[in-house]
Amino acid sequence: MTQPIREMTDRARDVFRIVVESYLDTGLPVGSRTLSKISGLNLSPASIRNVMQDLEEFGLLAAPHTSAGRMPTESGLRLFVDGMMQSHEPSPEERAAIEREAGERGPVEDAIANTTAVLSGLSACAGLVLVPKREPVLRQVGFVPLSHDRALAVIVGDDGSVENRVIDLPPGITPSALEQAANYLSATLAGQTLSQAREGIARQIARERAQLDAAARDLIARGLAVWSEDGDKRPVLIVRGQARLIDTAAAEDLERVRQLLDQLEGKEEIARLLDSAREGDAARIFIGSENKLFALSGSSVIAKPVRAMDGRVVGVVGVIGPTRLNYARVVPMVDFTAATMARLLS
Structure with missing residues (x-):
C-alpha cells in the first residue's frame, strides 16, 4: 500500500513532487545533489537522501541499478496523477x-x-x-459467385466506397436467383443504411413473397445478417x-x-x-x-x-x-x- 498524500510530511511531499516532475520532463532518475540545488527546497543532500529513502520504502520511488538517483514507481505515478497533478489546459x-x-x-x-x-x-x-463502424448509405448491391456454395457480396456506397464480404449460399441457388436478389436489394435498399434496411426488409419480403423464389429470399436475409453482424462486432x-x-x-x-x-x-x-x-x-x-x-x-x-x-x-x-x-x-x-x-x- 502506498502512503496517502495527506499522511506525508510537507518535506516528503515537496521532494516527491519534484522527483516526479523532473522524471516526467527528462526521463532520467533524480539524485539528491540535483534536488539540493533546486531553489526553495532548503534541504541538504543528506536530508534529501533520507526523505527519498523513506519514499522508496513506501513504494513510491525506486533506484534503478544504473544510477544513484531515484525515479517514481508506477504506484508513485498513480499517486501523483490522482492527487498532486496540476493540469494545464491546451493553448x-x-x-x-x-x-x-x-x-x-x-x-x-x-x-x-x-x-x-x-x-x-x-x-x-x-x-x-x-x-x-459507420454504415454506408447503399447505392448498389451485387453478388459474384465464387463456388457452388459461396459468393462475394459487394456493396457500393453513395460516397463511392466499396465493401466486400464472402457469404455462404443457400442450397440450390442459381445464377438467376443471385441476379434477382442483387436487383431486388439494389432497387429496395438504395439510399438506406444497413440498419434501416434490416428494419424494413423482412416486411417487404413478406409482402412480395410471390415475386422472389425461396433461394433468393434466403440469400437476401443471410447476406444482410452476415454483413450487419460483421459491422457491429468490428x-x-x-x-x-x-x-x-x-x-x-x-x-x-x-x-x-x-x-x-x-x-x-x-x-x-x-x-x-x-x-x-x-x-x-x-x-x-x-x-x-x-x-x-x-x-x-x-x-x-x-x-x-x-x-x-x-x-x-x-x-x-x-x-x-x-x-x-x-x-x-x-x-x-x-x-x-x-x-x-x-x-x-x-
Missing part, C-alpha cells in the same frame, strides 16, 4: 489545430484520422480513436503517430519499444482496452502494468469517451506513450479532442 494554438482538422470538409473518417494525427503530434504520443480503430513512440530516451530501450509496437499491431486488444474507458465521463489513465497488455513495455494510455449531445457514447479517443509522458498537459488535451470529436460523430 489557443493547440485548440485551433485540433478544431481545424475536425472542421475540414470531406468524409468524416478522414476528419477523425486527421484529428487523431494532430493529437499525436501535439502530445508526442501515438494517437488512438475507436469509433463505431469497431474501427485508428492509430496515428507510432513513430513518436521512439524518442531519444526510448531508443535506449529498443526491446521495450519493439514490444510496444508489437502490442499496437494487436488492434483487437487495444480496442478492448479503449472500450473499457467508455463508462463514466472523465478520462481514464492506465499506467504501465495496471493493464496487463502493457505490463512488459511499460506504457501508459489516456482514454476519454466521446459523447454525443444526447449522452450516447459514440467513440473513445486517447493516446499511448511511455509512462513518463506529461500527464498534466496530455490529459486536458485528450479531453478537448474528445469534445471536438463529439461534434463530428453526433
Whole structure:
C-alpha cells in the first residue's frame, strides 16, 4: 500500500513532487545533489537522501541499478496523477489545430484520422480513436459467385466506397436467383443504411413473397445478417503517430519499444482496452502494468469517451506513450479532442 498524500510530511511531499516532475520532463532518475540545488527546497543532500529513502520504502520511488538517483514507481505515478497533478489546459494554438482538422470538409473518417494525427503530434504520443463502424448509405448491391456454395457480396456506397464480404449460399441457388436478389436489394435498399434496411426488409419480403423464389429470399436475409453482424462486432480503430513512440530516451530501450509496437499491431486488444474507458465521463489513465497488455513495455494510455449531445457514447479517443509522458498537459488535451470529436460523430 502506498502512503496517502495527506499522511506525508510537507518535506516528503515537496521532494516527491519534484522527483516526479523532473522524471516526467527528462526521463532520467533524480539524485539528491540535483534536488539540493533546486531553489526553495532548503534541504541538504543528506536530508534529501533520507526523505527519498523513506519514499522508496513506501513504494513510491525506486533506484534503478544504473544510477544513484531515484525515479517514481508506477504506484508513485498513480499517486501523483490522482492527487498532486496540476493540469494545464491546451493553448489557443493547440485548440485551433485540433478544431481545424475536425472542421475540414470531406468524409468524416478522414476528419477523425486527421484529428487523431494532430493529437499525436501535439502530445508526442501515438494517437488512438475507436469509433463505431459507420454504415454506408447503399447505392448498389451485387453478388459474384465464387463456388457452388459461396459468393462475394459487394456493396457500393453513395460516397463511392466499396465493401466486400464472402457469404455462404443457400442450397440450390442459381445464377438467376443471385441476379434477382442483387436487383431486388439494389432497387429496395438504395439510399438506406444497413440498419434501416434490416428494419424494413423482412416486411417487404413478406409482402412480395410471390415475386422472389425461396433461394433468393434466403440469400437476401443471410447476406444482410452476415454483413450487419460483421459491422457491429468490428469497431474501427485508428492509430496515428507510432513513430513518436521512439524518442531519444526510448531508443535506449529498443526491446521495450519493439514490444510496444508489437502490442499496437494487436488492434483487437487495444480496442478492448479503449472500450473499457467508455463508462463514466472523465478520462481514464492506465499506467504501465495496471493493464496487463502493457505490463512488459511499460506504457501508459489516456482514454476519454466521446459523447454525443444526447449522452450516447459514440467513440473513445486517447493516446499511448511511455509512462513518463506529461500527464498534466496530455490529459486536458485528450479531453478537448474528445469534445471536438463529439461534434463530428453526433
